[in-house]
Amino acid sequence: MSGRTEGGVKDHGGEGYPFPKAVLICGIASLPTPAFAHASDRGHVLLLPTGYYVAGGALAVAVSFLVLALLPPDALDRFWRQRLPLFAFGDGPRAIVSLISFAGFAILVAAGLFGSRDPLSNPLPLVIWTLLWVGLALLQGLLGDLWWWLNPWYGPCRLVGRLIGRDGEERDGRLPAWLGIWPAVILFLAFAWFELIDPAPDDPARLAYAAGLYWLLSFVLMLVFGHREWSRRGEFLSVFFAMVARFAVVERDAKRRLNLCWPGAKLLSAEPLSASGIAFLLLALSSVSFDGLSKTFFCLGLFDVNPLEFPGRTALIGIGTFGLVLMFMLLTAAFMLAVVLGRRLAGSGHSLSQAAGLLVWSIVPIALAYHFAHYLTALLVDGQYALAALSDPFGLGWNLFGTADMEIEAGVVAGADSAWWLWNLQAGVIIHGHMLAVLVAHGLAWRLHPAPARAALSQLPLTVLMIAYTVFGLWLLATPTAG
Numbered sequence: 231m232s233g234r235t236e237g238g239v240k241d242h243g244g245e246g247y248p249f250p251k252a253v254l255i256c257g258i259a260s261l262p263t264p265a266f267a268h269a270s271d272r273g274h275v276l277l278l279p280t281g282y283y284v285a286g287g288a289l290a291v292a293v294s295f296l297v298l299a300l301l302p303p304d305a306l307d308r309f310w311r312q313r314l315p316l317f318a319f320g321d322g323p324r325a326i327v328s329l330i331s332f333a334g335f336a337i338l339v340a341a342g343l344f345g346s347r348d349p350l351s352n353p354l355p356l357v358i359w360t361l362l363w364v365g366l367a368l369l370q371g372l373l374g375d376l377w378w379w380l381n382p383w384y385g386p387c388r389l390v391g392r393l394i395g396r397d398g399e400e401r402d403g404r405l406p407a408w409l410g411i412w413p414a415v416i417l418f419l420a421f422a423w424f425e426l427i428d429p430a431p432d433d434p435a436r437l438a439y440a441a442g443l444y445w446l447l448s449f450v451l452m453l454v455f456g457h458r459e460w461s462r463r464g465e466f467l468s469v470f471f472a473m474v475a476r477f478a479v480v481e482r483d484a485k486r487r488l489n490l491c492w493p494g495a496k497l498l499s500a501e502p503l504s505a506s507g508i509a510f511l512l513l514a515l516s517s518v519s520f521d522g523l524s525k526t527f528f529c530l531g532l533f534d535v536n537p538l539e540f541p542g543r544t545a546l547i548g549i550g551t552f553g554l555v556l557m558f559m560l561l562t563a564a565f566m567l568a569v570v571l572g573r574r575l576a577g578s579g580h581s582l583s584q585a586a587g588l589l590v591w592s593i594v595p596i597a598l599a600y601h602f603a604h605y606l607t608a609l610l611v612d613g614q615y616a617l618a619a620l621s622d623p624f625g626l627g628w629n630l631f632g633t634a635d636m637e638i639e640a641g642v643v644a645g646a647d648s649a650w651w652l653w654n655l656q657a658g659v660i661i662h663g664h665m666l667a668v669l670v671a672h673g674l675a676w677r678l679h680p681a682p683a684r685a686a687l688s689q690l691p692l693t694v695l696m697i698a699y700t701v702f703g704l705w706l707l708a709t710p711t712a713g
Contacts, residue, residue, distance in 0.1 A: 280653075280704070280708040283653075283657050283704055283708075284701055284704045284705065284708070286661075287657065287660065287661040287664075287700045287701070287704050288697050288700055288701050290661050290665060291661070291664045291665055291668060291693070291696055291697045291700050292693070292697055294665045294668050294669065295668050295672075295689065295690075295693040298668065298669060298672045298686075299672075299682075299686040299689075302682070303676050303680075303682055303685070306672070306673060306676075307673075307676075309492065310492060310495045310498050310673060311495075312491065312492065312495075313481070313489040313490065313491050314489060314490035314491075315487060315488075315489050316480075316487070316488040316489060316490060317487065317488055318485065318486050318487045318488070319482070319486060319487075319488055320486060321486070323379075324378075324379055324384060324385075325384060325385045325388045325389075326385065327379045327380065327385070328379070328380070328381060328382060328383070328384040328385030328386070328388075329385035329386065329389070330385075331380045331381065331382045331385070332382035332383075332385055332386055334382075335382045335441075335445065337623060338353055338354045338357055338358075338438075338441075338623070339354065339438045339441060339442045339445075340438075340624075341353050341354050341434070341438075341623040341624055342354035342355075342434040342435055342437055342438025342441070343434075343435055343438045343439075344624060345434060345623055345624045345625050346434070346624075346625040347433075347434060347435070349432035349433065349434060350612075350615045350619075351615075351619055351625060352434040352619060352623075352625075353616060353619040353620045353623045354434050354437055354438055354441070355431075355432045355433075355434055355437050356612055356615055356616035356619050357616055357620070358437060358441060359425070359431070359432070359608075359612070360608060360609060360612040360613055360615075360616050361613065361616050363425075363605075364601070364605040364608060364609045365609060365613065366380075366471070367470075367471070367474060367598075367601055368598070368601065368602055368609075370471045370474045370475045370478065371474045371475070371477045371478055371594075371598040371601075372478055372479065372480075373478055373479075373480050374475050374478040374480040374481070374482065375471060375472055375475035375478075375482075376471075376475075377467065377468060377471035377472075377475075378468075378471075378472075381461070381465075381467070381468060382445065383445070383448060383449055383452055383457060383461070383465070384457055386449060387449070387452050387453065387457040388457075390453065404455065404456075404459060405455055405459060405460075405463055405464070409463070409506075410463070410504045410505065410506030410507065411462070411463045411464070411469055411504070411506045411507055411510060412506045412509075413463060413464035414463060414464055414465065414466040414469040414470075414506075414510060415466075415506055415509050415510050415513060417444075417464070417465075417466040418466040418469075418470065418510060418513055418514070418517075419513060419554075421466060422513070422517040422554060423551065423554060424440060425521075426517065426520065426521050426524070426550065426554060427543065427546075427547055427550040427551055427554065428543070429542070429543045429544040429547070448460065448464070448465050451464060452465075466510075469510060470510075470514060473510070473511060473514075473594060474594065474597070474598060476494075476496040476497050476500060476591070476594060477493055477494050477496070477497060477594050477595060477598055478493070478496070479491060479492070479493055481495070481496055493595075493666060494594070494595055494666055494669065494670045497591045497592070497594060497670050497673075497674070498670065498673045498674065498677075500588075500591050502583070502584050502586075502587030502588040503587040503588075503590055503591070504583075504587060505583065505587075507587065507590070508562075508565075508586055508587060508590045509562070511590050511591075511593050511594070511597070512558065512561050512562050512565060512590070512593065513558050514597050515561065515593055515596060515597040515600060516554075516557045516558040516560075516561040516562075517554065517557075517558070518597070518600045518601055518604050519557060519561070519600060519702070519703075519706070520553055520554050520557040520558075521604065522604055522706040522707075522711070523553075523557065523706060524546075524550060524553055524554075525711040525712055526706070526709050526710065526711050526712075527709065527710045527711070527712065528709060529553075530712060533546075533549055537710070537711075537712035538712070540712045564695055565586070565590070565593075565692075565695065566582075566586060567691070568691040568692040568694070568695045569582065569585050569586045569589055569691075569692065570582065571690075571691035572585070572589075572675075572687070572688040572689060572690065572691045572692055573585055573688065575687040575688060575690060575691070576678075576679050576684040576685070576687045576688035577684065578678060578679065578684075578688060580678050584678075585678055585688075588674050588677065588678065589671060589674050589675070589692065591670065591674060592667045592668075592670045592671035592674060592692070593667070594667075594670075595663045595664075595666040595667040595670060596663050596664055596667045596696070596699065598663060599659050599660050599662070599663020599664070599703075600660065600663070600703060602656075602659050602663075603656035603657075603659050603660050603703070603707060604706075606652065606655070606656055607643045607652065610642050610643055611638070611640050611642065611643060614636065614638045614639060615638060617631075617633045617636065618633050618634055618635075618636050618638070620633070621633045621634035622634045653707065653708075656707050657704055657707060660700065660703045660704060660707070661700060661704075664696050664697075664699065664700045664703075667696055668689075668693055668696055671689055671692055671693070671696075672685065672686075672689055675688050675689050
């Protein structure tokens with residue numbers, strides 16, 4: 231499921247591994263087909279001119295930088311400020327929605343403990359890994375902070391606060407300022423390790439214990455420090471979803487009125503992030519990138535692992551842990567180097583922390599694009615399994631929503647036609663994500679350097695990094711992978 235189970239080979243096509251193509255195709259075709267048919271069929275991508283896509287994507291990002299460098303700042307400023315008012319929306323139902331969300335979460339944990347052991351029949355892993363981590367993250371980037379309503383802690387915190395005679399937002403203690411959001415960074419790293427490195431993150435009972443304990447830990451800390459305080463600085467899902475929601479086309483202003491805006495417009499008004507905030511955003515991007523890179527024939531070959539005889543995740547725990555941390559460190563070093571070089575080119579008087587804390591917001595469109603491209607096939611197939619499993623959460627023959635007996639259309643990601651439209655959609659999203667990142671970075675640079683020439687110069691190294699990451703992302707989509 232979603233490449234998290236042990237063993238198996240997936241071929242996304244491309245030219246990233248030095249085996250002859252004919253040998254590669256024959257080797258993949260000889261694998262057992264029932265479990266990996268939809269993945270191995272993506273070998274049709276080999277027939278597409280992926281090299282032209284990579285070159286075209288890099289050129290598109292470079293051209294977007296040149297065009298933006300020539301545009302007057304006031305024209306782009308008017309563009310970003312455009313809003314279309316919709317309607318006001320109050321906070322009244324928030325506690326009720328959160329309590330319903332908590333009840334649903336409790337049922338899912340119970341299903342994980344007492345329901346089917348099959349991760350494609352049990353709703354807990356399907357909801358956590360597919361509907362929440364993939365589906366909701368993408369909706370956050372489109373519609374805004376839905377998690378603010380759906381998180382399963384707010385309602386219980388308000389309820390307990392009333393029972394003990396204090397407001398749920400009051401705090402018995404505050405987190406020290408120097409701590410930043412490092413607790414969220416550490417918890418996100420643990421989450422990424424569990425998803426990408428742990429041998430069995432799809433096991434329903436194992437996931438139920440992990441999710442249940444995390445909910446309980448967060449709940450206790452919210453009672454101690456306050457729901458708002460811990461959500462903003464310690465609870466990694468709330469931190470991640472709030473950052474992603476800044477890219478959305480729906481904005482809620484101080485008067486609680488909803489407005490439509492351009493994608494990424496809210497990023498332009500964001501405050502510079504602290505060192506911990508920078509680390510969090512870069513970790514979010516690097517973890518998804520590592521997930522794709524770690525399965526490539528190229529990467530496995532570096533560690534003398536035969537991708538056609540993939541040993542399983544248990545054998546690669548040490549290598550995977552090292553790779554996850556290394557990927558984060560390399561991306562952080564590359565980003566900071568681009569910011570340092572940009573400051574020197576522009577002769578900036580701003581501190582490195584201020585420049586990096588502001589420009590890191592341009593990572594959000596790239597992170598969302600990678601999230602979409604990397605998890606698209608999982609969303610299309612495992613999303614169907616989730617709809618079926620939710621109708622019968624405990625495997626008792628129920629059909630609560632009329633979807634228990636639905637046919638799973640795995641063919642949506644199988645075959646030459648599917649390979650063509652999937653590749654074009656994934657590649658297009660990655661390219662446009664980087665182009666939007668260049669656009670956002672230019673808007674942020676003008677906050678640091680009002681002079682257009684200095685703003686453009688300051689962005690040159692960061693644009694080079696984005697072009698390189700575009701090439702890297704398209705290569706990940708086009709190169710063979712295992713496991």
